[in-house]
Amino acid sequence: MTARRxxxxxxxMSTLEAVLRVRGFLLLATxxxxxxxxxxxxADDQAKKPKRPAINTNRWQExxxxxxxxxxxxxxxDTLKYVPLSATDPDTYVSFGANIRERFESNSAAGFGIGxxxxxxxxxxxxxxxxxxxxxxxxxxxTQFEDDRAFDKKSVGSADADQLDLRLAFLAYSHDFDAGxxxxxxxxxxxxxxxxxxxSSRDGPNVRQSFDAVWADWETGSTRFIGFVSQPVxxxxxxxxxxxxxxxxxxSMLRVERLVLGKNELSAYYSLYQRDNAHYxxxxxxxxxxxxxxxxxxxxxGFDWDAETMGQFGEVGGKxxxxxxxxxxxxxxxxxxxxxxxxxxxxxxASGDHHRGDNTVGTFNPLFPNGYYFSxxxxxxxxxxxxxKPAIVVKPTDNLTVTGAVGLQWRQTTADAIYVxxxxxxxxxxxxxxxxxxxxxxxxxxxxxxxNLTGAVEAVHFEVGDAIRRAGGRDGNYVGAQLSLxx
Numbered sequence: 001m002t003a004r005r006x007x008x009x010x011x012x013m014s015t016l017e018a019v020l021r022v023r024g025f026l027l028l029a030t031x032x033x034x035x036x037x038x039x040x041x042x043a044d045d046q047a048k049k050p051k052r053p054a055i056n057t058n059r060w061q062e063x064x065x066x067x068x069x070x071x072x073x074x075x076x077x078d079t080l081k082y083v084p085l086s087a088t089d090p091d092t093y094v095s096f097g098a099n100i101r102e103r104f105e106s107n108s109a110a111g112f113g114i115g116x117x118x119x120x121x122x123x124x125x126x127x128x129x130x131x132x133x134x135x136x137x138x139x140x141x142x143t144q145f146e147d148d149r150a151f152d153k154k155s156v157g158s159a160d161a162d163q164l165d166l167r168l169a170f171l172a173y174s175h176d177f178d179a180g181x182x183x184x185x186x187x188x189x190x191x192x193x194x195x196x197x198x199x200s201s202r203d204g205p206n207v208r209q210s211f212d213a214v215w216a217d218w219e220t221g222s223t224r225f226i227g228f229v230s231q232p233v234x235x236x237x238x239x240x241x242x243x244x245x246x247x248x249x250x251x252s253m254l255r256v257e258r259l260v261l262g263k264n265e266l267s268a269y270y271s272l273y274q275r276d277n278a279h280y281x282x283x284x285x286x287x288x289x290x291x292x293x294x295x296x297x298x299x300x301x302g303f304d305w306d307a308e309t310m311g312q313f314g315e316v317g318g319k320x321x322x323x324x325x326x327x328x329x330x331x332x333x334x335x336x337x338x339x340x341x342x343x344x345x346x347x348x349x350a351s352g353d354h355h356r357g358d359n360t361v362g363t364f365n366p367l368f369p370n371g372y373y374f375s376x377x378x379x380x381x382x383x384x385x386x387x388x389k390p391a392i393v394v395k396p397t398d399n400l401t402v403t404g405a406v407g408l409q410w411r412q413t414t415a416d417a418i419y420v421x422x423x424x425x426x427x428x429x430x431x432x433x434x435x436x437x438x439x440x441x442x443x444x445x446x447x448x449x450x451x452n453l454t455g456a457v458e459a460v461h462f463e464v465g466d467a468i469r470r471a472g473g474r475d476g477n478y479v480g481a482q483l484s485l486x487x
């Protein structure tokens with residue numbers, strides 16, 4: 001073989017080797033791309049795959065249509081969580097559910113012992129059963145029955161016990177349009193806003209708060225508009241199914257919510273609170289209370305905050321209403337530290353009546369408080385108050401949350417009374433004693449045994465100030481232990 005031919009053969013072999021290398025590289029790259037794409041598609045499919053819904057505080061917000069897939073029916077009684085009513089439409093079904101909450105409470109001085117109240121040890125029980133009917137995709141008929149008992153409680157109020165009654169029963173409609181989503185509800189329902197400082201479903205006490213209402217909202221982009229008119233339900237424990245709402249007590253609202261600066265929440269509303277026979281220390285009669293509320297809440301780089309302010313004006317019994325309140329919660333969570341501790345500071349302030357016997361009622365009306373905003377002990381209410389509360393929250397495990405806090409309280413004005421839950425003046429405190437109300441220590445443990453079973457223990461010690469002692473009150477100790485089961 002000549003040198004020229006050898007060179008030609010060698011060059012062709014080099015070219016072939018180069019081609020094979022390129023082809024091998026392209027094949028490897030193509031395989032890698034296919035594998036990555038397949039993995040991403042699999043992960044995406046897994047993410048899109050329906051999952052069992054979580055149990056909500058508001059059971060009517062749950063969607064069990066995912067159980068149309070037999071593979072997701074993995075728990076006992078799932079045949080009752082999803083009962084199909086149509087062979088062709090999985091969104092037409094009926095679902096059944098229940099809740100039971102047992103709480104033992106011991107209180108050494110309810111109402112700080114004023115009025116002869118001694119230590120009270122008792123068990124409160126809330127039992128609920130609901131039927132959730134979904135018709136097609138847009139319609140829902142939700143009905144919930146509730147039975148609330150207070151065993152061995154010495155003083156039983158309207159928020160403590162209510163024999164078997166209709167708690168919720170409403171018709172709902174929801175539809176997605178190109179411009180947004182429209183929702184409406186008519187019937188007995190509940191609603192809660194923000195941290196539930198002033199408008200809540202009252203989950204702390206035994207009997208939750210319902211409203212006979214007409215509700216509508218429109219959601220478009222990052223904005224939501226809400227409007228409703230309602231008659232708050234009044235509870236009676238004489239006979240089953242004796243709760244009622246009347247035109248002598250009305251509550252209505254127009255509200256707007258918007259996401260700003262990312263996922264931060266900005267909201268405002270106007271509401272009208274009307275009662276035909278209201279009672280305050282400095283006035284009574286027909287009440288027309290106009291309310292303006294604004295709130296800003298959000299998170300950023302470990303910080304979280306929630307600030308809300310409310311002004312109230314109008315008239316009650318011919319006297320002007322001039323009242324206001326401010327609530328702020330802020331905290332920081334150490335995400336990279338063991339137990340992810342969160343340190344927090346809470347400040348609340350609500351007006352009292354400065355001049356007894358004048359033409360103005362200045363006592364703030366907390367409307368429909370949740371009953372556990374300060375603590376479950378319920379020693380003080382959100383009226384004529386200044387409240388400062390540092391706290392720390394830790395999570396030793398994923399299922400255990402521990403909260404420790406100290407609360408300091410004063411009166412906004414000594415001319416008005418000290419108020420206890422929900423909005424009752426403490427006898428003998430109006431215009432007497434100093435501004436200092438007292439201080440309390442609080443510790444709470446929350447544990448999630450399973451997605452359906454949770455437990456909590458809370459202890460509070462309240463050291464009263466001079467004004468309460470002069471009125472005949474004493475320090476209070478509260479312990480509560482609770483188990484909640486939802487199906």
